[in-house]
Every structure is written in C-alpha cells, then in structure tokens.
Amino acid sequence: MIDCIKKYSIVTWGCQMNEHDSEKMSGILESLGYESTNIKEEADLIIFNTCLVRENAELKVYGNLGELKALKRDKPDLIIGICGCMMQKEEIRDFIKDKYRFVDIIFGTHNIHKLPELLANHNLTTRMIIDVWEDGGNIIEGIPAKRKYDYKAFVNIMYGCNNFCSYCIVPYTRGREKSREANDIVKEIKMLANEGCKEVTLLGQNVNSYGKSLESKTTFAELLYLINDIEGIERIRFMTSHPKDLSDELIYAIRDCDKVCEHIHLPFQAGSDRILKLMNRKYTKSQYLNLIEKIKSEIPDISLTTDIIVGFPGETEEDFLETIDVVKKVKFDSAFTFLYSIREGTPAANMDNQISDEIKHERLKKLLEVLNPISNENNLKLLDTVQEVLVEDTSKTDDTVLSGRTRTNKLVHFKGEKSLIGKIVNVHIVNTKTWTLEGNVISKK
Ligand code: 5AD
Numbered sequence: 001m002i003d004c005i006k007k008y009s010i011v012t013w014g015c016q017m018n019e020h021d022s023e024k025m026s027g028i029l030e031s032l033g034y035e036s037t038n039i040k041e042e043a044d045l046i047i048f049n050t051c052l053v054r055e056n057a058e059l060k061v062y063g064n065l066g067e068l069k070a071l072k073r074d075k076p077d078l079i080i081g082i083c084g085c086m087m088q089k090e091e092i093r094d095f096i097k098d099k100y101r102f103v104d105i106i107f108g109t110h111n112i113h114k115l116p117e118l119l120a121n122h123n124l125t126t127r128m129i130i131d132v133w134e135d136g137g138n139i140i141e142g143i144p145a146k147r148k149y150d151y152k153a154f155v156n157i158m159y160g161c162n163n164f165c166s167y168c169i170v171p172y173t174r175g176r177e178k179s180r181e182a183n184d185i186v187k188e189i190k191m192l193a194n195e196g197c198k199e200v201t202l203l204g205q206n207v208n209s210y211g212k213s214l215e216s217k218t219t220f221a222e223l224l225y226l227i228n229d230i231e232g233i234e235r236i237r238f239m240t241s242h243p244k245d246l247s248d249e250l251i252y253a254i255r256d257c258d259k260v261c262e263h264i265h266l267p268f269q270a271g272s273d274r275i276l277k278l279m280n281r282k283y284t285k286s287q288y289l290n291l292i293e294k295i296k297s298e299i300p301d302i303s304l305t306t307d308i309i310v311g312f313p314g315e316t317e318e319d320f321l322e323t324i325d326v327v328k329k330v331k332f333d334s335a336f337t338f339l340y341s342i343r344e345g346t347p348a349a350n351m352d353n354q355i356s357d358e359i360k361h362e363r364l365k366k367l368l369e370v371l372n373p374i375s376n377e378n379n380l381k382l383l384d385t386v387q388e389v390l391v392e393d394t395s396k397t398d399d400t401v402l403s404g405r406t407r408t409n410k411l412v413h414f415k416g417e418k419s420l421i422g423k424i425v426n427v428h429i430v431n432t433k434t435w436t437l438e439g440n441v442i443s444k445k
C-alpha cells in the first residue's frame with residue numbers, strides 16, 4: 001500500500017514563544033491532514049523555526065540547513081520552510097535567497113497563520129515564496145495548537161516587547177507590545193481545562209506590562225485573579241517578568257491566588273549600575289535587591305530564577321563583581337547564564353570596548369562557581385519535606401522512574417507507574433542534588 005499521508009517535521013530553536021508557535025504550526029498542519037514525524041528522511045515538509053537572540057542559535061540554523069540540501073536532492077518534492085525571528089531580518093532573508101536556494105518558503109513571526117496559503121501557493125510555482133510581515137497587524141486569534149502535553153499548556157497573553165534593552169534583538173523581530181484581550185485568554189484556558197489541562201504557563205516577553213495596550217487596561221495581576229477562578233486549572237505559571245514593571249499589586253496577587261505557583265523568573269542581567277544603564281534596563285542594583293526583599297517577605301517560600309549576561313561591552317572586573325554580589329545576596333534557585341553576543345542592529349553592537357571571548361568565558365566560569373553551590377544549598381533545604389508534584393514524564397533512561405515539577409518548578413525524580421503521568425502527587429524528598437530532587441510518592445491528589 002502506498003502511504004499517501006503527508007508528513008511534517010518542525011525543528012525549533014529558542015524560547016517558549018517559539019516552542020508555542022511551533023505547536024500552533026503543528027495544529028495548522030494537522031488540520032490540513034499532515035502527520036508529524038521526527039525522522040527527517042520521512043518528511044514531505046520540514047520547517048525550521050529559528051531564533052536570533054544569540055549568535056550560536058543563528059549558526060546552528062545555517063549548519064542544519066546545509067544538511068537539508070542532500071535530502072532535497074534525493075527527494076525533490078520535499079518542501080523546506082523557514083520561519084521565526086531570523087526571518088524578520090532582511091539581510092538574513094537575502095543571505096538565504098542567495099546561499100540556500102533550495103529553500104521553498106520563508107515566512108515570519110507575525111504570519112504563521114498564513115501557512116496553508118503559502119503551501120498552496122508553493123504548489124503553483126517553482127520560485128521561493130517569501131512572505132514576511134512587518135509588525136503592526138492585529139493579533140490573530142483562534143489558531144489551532146497541537147500541544148505537546150495534555151495536562152500542561154503554554155498560553156500567549158501578549159506579543160512583542162517595548163523595552164529595547166540595548167543588547168537584545170527581540171523588539172526588532174517580535175515587534176511592539178500587544179496584549180490579547182483578557183476574555184480571549186480566559187476562553188482559551190477554560191477550553192484547555194475542559195480538555196484536562198491542569199497547568200498553564202502564561203507567555204510574554206514582559207508579562208508584567210500586560211494590558212497596557214488594551215482599552216480595558218486590565219493589569220497582569222487582575223488577569224491572574226481571573227485565571228485563578230477557572231475550574232480545573234490547578235497551577236498557573238508565567239514568564240518572563242521585567243523588574244521595572246513588577247508592581248506590589250502583582251506580588252500580592254501571586255501571594256493570594258492559590259493556583260499561582262511560588263516561582264518568579266526575574267532576569268537581572270547585570271549587577272553594576274553603570275552596566276544596567278548601558279543595557280537600558282531602567283533599574284539599579286539596589287532597586288532590584290529591594291524588590292527581591294519585598295517578594296521574599298510577602299511570599300517566603302518563593303523560588304527565584306534569573307537571566308545573567310557576562311561580558312557586556314565595557315564590563316570591568318569591578319562591574320562583574322557586582323553581578324556576583326547580586327547572586328550571593330539573592331541566592332537564586334537557578335539561573336540561565338549567557339555570554340554577551342553581538343547582535344547587529346542593536347545599540348550594544350556598536351559600543352566600544354567589546355570584551356574578549358577569553359574574558360567572557362573566564363567570568364562565566366567564576367559565575368557558575370558561585371551559582372551552583374547556592375542552587376545545591378537551596379535544594380538541600382527541601383530534604384525531608386513533602387512537595388506537590390505534577391507528574392510529567394518517564395525518565396529518559398529508565399521508564400520505571402517518573403519525573404515531575406514542584407510548584408517552585410524544581411525537577412523531581414521518583415519511582416512510579418506511568419499511569420501517574422498528568423496527575424498531581426505528593427512526594428517525600430529523600431535526596432537532593434544541584435539540579436534535581438529525588439523522592440517517594442506518598443499520596444495522590
Ligand atoms: N547576548 C547574550 N544574551 C542575550 N540575551 C538576550 N540578548 C542577548 C545577547 N545579545 C539573554 C538575556 C535575556 C535572555 C532571554 O537572553 O539574558 O533575558
């Protein structure tokens with residue numbers, strides 16, 4: 001029998017925003033009758049959803065694209081599409097047009113809903129189809145998403161960013177801040193709850209400024225209260241928060257909404273006031289530390305995670321020590337650490353005193369030497385406690401071992417039946433490591 005069902009494969013780089021965009025593309029493709037495959041050789045359509053936030057993400061895309069050339073040679077009907085942040089840059093589109101002429105379809109971050117039309121047009125032409133929207137359109141509602149898990153889901157609450165941190169390309173690729181109407185968000189989450197979803201992660205580049213672009217001016221705190229009332233939803237997470245917009249009202253909402261998990265991801269990026277100013281972050285070290293104090297005093301069991309950049313242009317050893325000082329004072333549960341990466345088109349790319357790779361790596365190493373023992377210490381405090389865990393998966397190496405996350409977003413491993421996946425259980429923690437906890441299930445919710 002000839003298998004006539006078309007298969008697709010999507011490769012995703014970058015943040016949760018991209019991951020969720022890929023879920024939406026999967027939803028669109030499956031509504032067109034495509035089936036997903038992880039095997040590229042089997043695919044009739046391969047889409048690369050790209051990231052531009054750091055150079056290494058960009059280079060990986062070019063490397064992987066090169067590998068597709070041979071596939072296309074063996075299977076000329078294979079359709080290759082590229083989308084995501086890289087495609088919002090004209091120079092990159094031109095480079096792809098020139099160097100990767102076997103690519104069939106290029107589209108951007110604002111028009112993934114046009115995928116069916118682009119595929120139909122592809123059937124009518126042998127030329128590369130390029131359709132990238134600049135920012136400015138309305139939010140497109142109602143795109144079906146094929147979510148990776150039934151019991152947890154990403155939900156966009158806003159798109160874009162107005163902050164223009166001087167190192168960051170995102171405002172240029174994702175456009176200006178636009179919030180979804182609270183009604184649309186609540187409707188989507190109610191539908192998810194009806195389908196058995198227990199945990200939602202609200203996504204936005206700066207969720208704390210949610211609502212500013214809406215006529216209703218609904219605040220993020222108000223949105224949390226609305227979602228907290230949705231029956232069936234048991235956990236609410238959100239990311240990312242900007243320290244300059246994290247209001248008292250929001251801290252109280254996190255404290256008072258029982259479903260909002262005790263975890264805030266609050267990037268501080270750098271500890272030196274001089275560097276923070278050059279980064280255009282709009283807060284000082286002491287303002288950040290005061291904010292952390294306030295959060296900790298209102299929500300004592302809060303888990304705090306962050307993003308840190310080392311080697312921003314002009315960063316001296318003294319500046320770097322201010323970063324280390326913040327880490328020691330806050331005692332983060334974990335951190336994403338980045339070497340500053342020049343992004344053409346951002347103000348920092350043209351700043352003097354770019355830091356050498358050698359110094360960046362040295363600083364990163366020193367930073368991790370401070371961060372890791374603190375993560376370990378924080379986890380050690382959980383020894384012999386009982387943690388509520390949403391069971392997510394089996395371990396990659398042993399399928400009698402399950403993994404899940406605490407409300408504070410810590411990964412826990414424990415023995416158990418696969419039937420527990422998607423359920424919330426109580427786990428007694430019997431061992432802790434720097435990145436994970438181990439325990440025994442003591443009861444189900
Ligand atoms: N270089 C290094 N890290 C960066 N980030 C954003 N832009 C850059 C860059 N040019 C980091 C920031 C941000 C996270 C998502 O990526 O820390 O919070």
Ligand code: SF4
Pocket residue numbers: 161162163164165168169170171205206242
């Ligand atoms: Fe980039 Fe800053 Fe916006 Fe975050 S807040 S997406 S780091 S510009």
